[in-house]
Amino acid sequence: MAETRSVAEPYRDARQQRDAAMLGMYVFLGSEIMLFGGLFAVAAVMRLLHPAEVVEASKALHVWIGAVNTAVLLTSSLFVALAVDCAKGGRRRGTGAWLFSAASLGAVFLAIKVYEYSLEHAEGLLPGLGAPLKVSTPVQRAFMDLYLVATGLHALHLLIGILLLLVIAIRAASGRLLLPERAIVPVTAGLYWHLVDVIWVFLYPILYLAR
Amino acid sequence: MTALQERPEQADRHDRGLSETDTERQSYLRAGHSLGSWFFTRDHKRIAILYLFAITAFFMIGGAAAALMRLDLLTSAGDLLTNEGYNRAFTIHGVIMVWFFLIPSIPNTFGNFLVPLMIGARDLAFPRLNLLSWYIFVLAGGFTLFVLIAGGVDTGWTFYTPLSSMFSHGNVVLAAVAVFIAGFSSILTGLNFIVTVHKLRCPGMTWDRLPLFVWAIYATSLILVLATPVLSITLVLIAAERLFGLGIFDPKLGGDPLLYQHLFWFYSHPAVYIMVLPALGVVSELVAAAARKPVFGYKFVAGSSIAIAVIGFFVWGHHMFVAGQSMYASAVFSFLSLAVAVPSGIKVYNWAATLYKGHISLDPPFLYGMTFIGLFVVGGLTGLMLAMLAVDVHVHDTYFVVAHFHYIMVGGTVSAFFGALHYWWPKIVGRTYPLVWGRLAAIFIFLGFNLTFFPQFLLGYLGMPRRYHVYAPEFQMLHVLSSAGASLLGLAYLMPLVYLTWSMRYGAPAGDNPWDATGLEWTTPSPPPKHNFDEIPVVDRPPYDYEIEMEGEDG
Amino acid sequence: MQKTVSFVFVWFALVLLLAATVTASFMLKGPAGLAVSLGIAFGKSGLIYWHYMHLNEEEGLQRIAALGAGAWLLILFAFVCADYLTR
Numbered sequence: 001m002a003e004t005r006s007v008a009e010p011y012r013d014a015r016q017q018r019d020a021a022m023l024g025m026y027v028f029l030g031s032e033i034m035l036f037g038g039l040f041a042v043a044a045v046m047r048l049l050h051p052a053e054v055v056e057a058s059k060a061l062h063v064w065i066g067a068v069n070t071a072v073l074l075t076s077s078l079f080v081a082l083a084v085d086c087a088k089g090g091r092r093r094g095t096g097a098w099l100f101s102a103a104s105l106g107a108v109f110l111a112i113k114v115y116e117y118s119l120e121h122a123e124g125l126l127p128g129l130g131a132p133l134k135v136s137t138p139v140q141r142a143f144m145d146l147y148l149v150a151t152g153l154h155a156l157h158l159l160i161g162i163l164l165l166l167v168i169a170i171r172a173a174s175g176r177l178l179l180p181e182r183a184i185v186p187v188t189a190g191l192y193w194h195l196v197d198v199i200w201v202f203l204y205p206i207l208y209l210a211r
Numbered sequence: 212m213t214a215l216q217e218r219p220e221q222a223d224r225h226d227r228g229l230s231e232t233d234t235e236r237q238s239y240l241r242a243g244h245s246l247g248s249w250f251f252t253r254d255h256k257r258i259a260i261l262y263l264f265a266i267t268a269f270f271m272i273g274g275a276a277a278a279l280m281r282l283d284l285l286t287s288a289g290d291l292l293t294n295e296g297y298n299r300a301f302t303i304h305g306v307i308m309v310w311f312f313l314i315p316s317i318p319n320t321f322g323n324f325l326v327p328l329m330i331g332a333r334d335l336a337f338p339r340l341n342l343l344s345w346y347i348f349v350l351a352g353g354f355t356l357f358v359l360i361a362g363g364v365d366t367g368w369t370f371y372t373p374l375s376s377m378f379s380h381g382n383v384v385l386a387a388v389a390v391f392i393a394g395f396s397s398i399l400t401g402l403n404f405i406v407t408v409h410k411l412r413c414p415g416m417t418w419d420r421l422p423l424f425v426w427a428i429y430a431t432s433l434i435l436v437l438a439t440p441v442l443s444i445t446l447v448l449i450a451a452e453r454l455f456g457l458g459i460f461d462p463k464l465g466g467d468p469l470l471y472q473h474l475f476w477f478y479s480h481p482a483v484y485i486m487v488l489p490a491l492g493v494v495s496e497l498v499a500a501a502a503r504k505p506v507f508g509y510k511f512v513a514g515s516s517i518a519i520a521v522i523g524f525f526v527w528g529h530h531m532f533v534a535g536q537s538m539y540a541s542a543v544f545s546f547l548s549l550a551v552a553v554p555s556g557i558k559v560y561n562w563a564a565t566l567y568k569g570h571i572s573l574d575p576p577f578l579y580g581m582t583f584i585g586l587f588v589v590g591g592l593t594g595l596m597l598a599m600l601a602v603d604v605h606v607h608d609t610y611f612v613v614a615h616f617h618y619i620m621v622g623g624t625v626s627a628f629f630g631a632l633h634y635w636w637p638k639i640v641g642r643t644y645p646l647v648w649g650r651l652a653a654i655f656i657f658l659g660f661n662l663t664f665f666p667q668f669l670l671g672y673l674g675m676p677r678r679y680h681v682y683a684p685e686f687q688m689l690h691v692l693s694s695a696g697a698s699l700l701g702l703a704y705l706m707p708l709v710y711l712t713w714s715m716r717y718g719a720p721a722g723d724n725p726w727d728a729t730g731l732e733w734t735t736p737s738p739p740p741k742h743n744f745d746e747i748p749v750v751d752r753p754p755y756d757y758e759i760e761m762e763g764e765d766g
Numbered sequence: 767m768q769k770t771v772s773f774v775f776v777w778f779a780l781v782l783l784l785a786a787t788v789t790a791s792f793m794l795k796g797p798a799g800l801a802v803s804l805g806i807a808f809g810k811s812g813l814i815y816w817h818y819m820h821l822n823e824e825e826g827l828q829r830i831a832a833l834g835a836g837a838w839l840l841i842l843f844a845f846v847c848a849d850y851l852t853r
Binding site for chain 1: 253327332333334335336337338398402403405406409410411436437438439440441443444445447448451455456457458459461463464465466467470473474747
């Protein structure tokens, strides 16, 4: 019974502890969905009130950069899924390597995002920096405000995810994280990563592809 | 009160309970004496005590702000506070009382203490998260106090746009950050309870054997987790507008300030049920213990908690009846708001039916329970009036609304909080308090409360708007009555502080089950040991299985 | 090994769906375009939830917990949109 070692105080057995961790993470992710849900509601209302202007504003965004970034995130999710599979099989090196790759792709996403922001700044589309804006309608300005808040909040979540994956990658590779007994750690961190991916899956069509 | 445990030295008549009992030596209270053993504890019972200290402090700060307001309202001119000062006082009162007293009050103290005990668990599912949640809460609270000292906020606790985003001079951003941080504490606490109730029930503790308090805390937790994040993002948007000019609610940019109200009340109306549902759960326990009968319609009382939590998400638009919302939306929201009365009514009727032919004991907890029921009914019925479109137009934003929600929040939740405190105090500290003083405090709270807030119904109906401190002279009489009641209420609230503190040292040891009540928490020693149960209990009986007394057997 | 293969297949499907949504955005406009792009987004997140987020291995309770918040958001959307559409 290698598993009894990792059962903590309020739990009777490893199965109960694992179920509680999974349920807790799903509930937490539910609260994340509600957090971004408020922003999606704002986007819905904006489109309801000003359909034509929102489409115009959306066309000014860089569709292809967004598409590439979506692909980067989807691929990182694949890597996390593979890492979790390794962790469950007790393969320490594989876990570390896949998690590290996923975190690197997260960093690539952020780098592309920063490049995109700088393009938009040069085009006079990015609010909040004090520079004079070259927006054609007030609604475009409001749309870009929403774009900045939504993508910024998403980027912040991604940054947290990158740090999380890196820490777990190092702990897994170095053997400080017992695998497969404590596979729940990469599993729950992976859930978080996938959710950040899912949020982007919705942000991308709503912000970039409004036509 | 029956079954008092004897003093440690039974023969020593001078021993006023000063010496420790054996149970106390092994209890969670004596498991470590250092500050670190408290501030780094993962024991849900100790964390509950930490919360109790924190929210008592916030209750006093919020109460002090209320006292300032009531003092200023004694005269129709604004003599005591400036206009700005008065705005800041009611903002302090609202923000502190809502987020730092009412929302955490019962769940984070009694929920923390009792949920594991009631379901036969050794702790909550995530003990470290529980402690983290307390630190986040205290950090947010400290931050709020800092904001208050560094200039204050004048928007009211609702932070309505465009006042908050474009016109207010106060520290709106900092206040928003403080409430945002407090939200994390709410979410983590709710998450912890949800997982605990699902995964840590002891063998035999099926859902239809769960104490009604646990049902209520579970329903509350669902709201905490689902509603709080929407408030968080709304506050982020307010802060973004003030800091970076990102005008998402700005009408100049085609935004809509009403959208703010939609998002805000999507959280804040369910938040009302965060505040009152745990109180409903407490009262169910108090009523059953006082009547010494199984709860009438247990399944309906349990289900009505869930129903209130769910329907509570469908009614927020009744805060926007006169704000320019679509009249069709208003009509639907009006109907749904009336529907919340059904599960609330189920609870009140079932309590009444539980008490019917019960062998009722008038101990302090039940006096608070009765206070709750009476005031909750008044608050609930006036809530129905406010849910009706035509009536609401007349009394919207008047003292009628203020009186209504204080009947629910203060008359209801705070009374239930004190009821819980008096009912479980012997379990928490292991000592009993003087019952006479408990009864007196309950009666004074009831009288003081009604004297404070009943005149406000009249004021509001006559047209006194809320949030004004300069008013027409004909309202003065009623304002003076209200302020007089507030002084009585304030003193009554201080009474338990004195005799409960006294009881910790001089009270008689309580014994495991001083009220002779059912429930797993009463099977443990008072105060319970660090790990609650030596062996995880097995439940084989229905909840509240009091023996029903037959006619003629007893009086 | 079998899992690895299925994970890669899911990834392939996700990338195809991404290509589909971008293509659709050039062809469809207005409500139809919105419906298709949101439909594809739900399809993609369904794949991620089911395969990458382990919902295929979990029990009912965990599935409800994972998807409940998404359903709950519909309350916010339905009533807010109803208000704006009937003003």
